[in-house]
Amino acid sequence: MIGRGVKDESQRLRLQSQAVRADAMRTRIMAAHTFCGVAERQAQWESVDAARRTLSTAWHTVEEIERHIQEPHHIDEKAAVTLKELLMRLEERASRLQGELDRLP
Secondary structure, three states: OHHHHHHHHHHHHHHHHHHHHHHHHHHHHHHHHHHHHHHHHHHHHOOHHHHHHHHHHHHHHHHHHHHHHHOOOOOOHHHHHHHHHHHHHHHHHHHHHHHHHHOOO
16 A cells, blocks of 8 residues: 555656646746847837847747657646647747847848
8 A cells, every 4th residue: 555655646746746847837938928028128119139139038938848848748738738829829929029120220
């Protein structure tokens, strides 16, 4: 019986860690949206170079999250689907903004 208790606890901890990782990735995606917003304001009021540097932080987050989503057992499948959708929206926003910045001097 001791083995089963350890196995159950191990499973519980694994699921808990997957949930925590998914929450952390969701938070990082939301932070990257904030960086996109900052970059939009920088392009409008400050400098295009500053906006490009800020936007690069959002792109870095996209790359990191994509890599983590692909890792087996890192997060559960349901969370992966949700995170992929959130990540797709972030990529669309960052791409749109990148296109706008690329047209500026």
